[in-house]
Amino acid sequence: MADEVFLYALSTCPWCRKAKQFFTDNQIPFDFVDVDQLQGAAQDAAAEKARELSGGRRYPVVVINGEVVAGYNPDRYLELLRSRW
Amino acid sequence: MAMTDVTRRDALRYLFEKVVDPLGYKFTPDEELADFLLEQEVKLEQDHEAPYCPCQGRSGVRAEDMQVVCPCIPFHREHFDKMKRCWCGLFVHKDVTDPDSLPQFPPDEA
Numbered sequence: 001m002a003d004e005v006f007l008y009a010l011s012t013c014p015w016c017r018k019a020k021q022f023f024t025d026n027q028i029p030f031d032f033v034d035v036d037q038l039q040g041a042a043q044d045a046a047a048e049k050a051r052e053l054s055g056g057r058r059y060p061v062v063v064i065n066g067e068v069v070a071g072y073n074p075d076r077y078l079e080l081l082r083s084r085w
Numbered sequence: 086m087a088m089t090d091v092t093r094r095d096a097l098r099y100l101f102e103k104v105v106d107p108l109g110y111k112f113t114p115d116e117e118l119a120d121f122l123l124e125q126e127v128k129l130e131q132d133h134e135a136p137y138c139p140c141q142g143r144s145g146v147r148a149e150d151m152q153v154v155c156p157c158i159p160f161h162r163e164h165f166d167k168m169k170r171c172w173c174g175l176f177v178h179k180d181v182t183d184p185d186s187l188p189q190f191p192p193d194e195a
Contacts, residue, residue, distance in 0.1 A: 012125035012139035013173065014118060015189050035142060047142050057142040057153065058172055071189040 003081050005030035008050035008061040011037055015072040016060040022074050028081060035059070086124060094123045097136060097155075101176075105156050110176040113184045122175045126155055140173040 005023060009016035011034040023030040035046045047057075054061045054070040062069045064080040086094070098119075102112065112119050126136035137143060141153040152160040158171055165171050169178040170187050177184050 010140060010142065012129065014121060015140055015173070047144075050142065051144075057144065057149075059140050059142060073188065 001082060003028060003083050004063075004065055005081075006063045007032035008046065008053070008059060008063075009034050010059045013059050019060045019062055019072050019077075022072075022077060028083065086127075090124070090127050093127045093130070094120070097123055097126060101156050105158060105176050108156075108158050108162075109179055110156075110158060110171070111179050113170070113174055113177050114182065115174075115184050118174060118184075122173055138171075138173050 005028060007016065007019055007023075007030060009020065009032050016034075020030070020032060033046050035043060035050060038046055050059070050061045051057055053063065053068045056070065058070055060070075060072060062073075062077065064077060065082060067080050069076050069080070098112070105111065122139055125139035129139065130136040133143070135150075135154045137150070138153045138155055138157055141157070143150045143153065155173075156171070156176060158165055158176065161172070166178075168187060168189070169181050170176065170184065172189070174184060174187075174189070177187065181187065
């Protein structure tokens, strides 16, 4: 089964860029949203969702197969990726 | 970057150093990262009236948002002391020489 990876990111955050680069380098498909690049209600909704998932306002918030990882943590990402088992 | 932005970036660096030094922190020795983060803060200040942390979101509630204005170390001291760095990595403990060896999360949250 393919991995499902989604990142909540900020365009200003270098750790968010590192997280995107990690998945790109490992050829793992992922979707993401740069929350600060959204406008109005869409931004509020994405920010609230990221906050609900992580329990804080720190980015990146990475969701891998339903598990939430707050922050850039490549070792934890690998643990959660089915394709890497 | 426009010259005025460079000036502001350098001004933030000067001001922040005086704030974080008594807290036991210093700028990351990764100059490229420090410049990038300060440049993001200059942009955030231009757009949102304060140099917010580039790696933390704002809620729109002033009391909460003030806790993510750089340097935000006093508001997150316990967490940052465990990581030996602030969340975005602009500042590290004074004893840190290799910031790349530091995780972006506290050991007890790994």
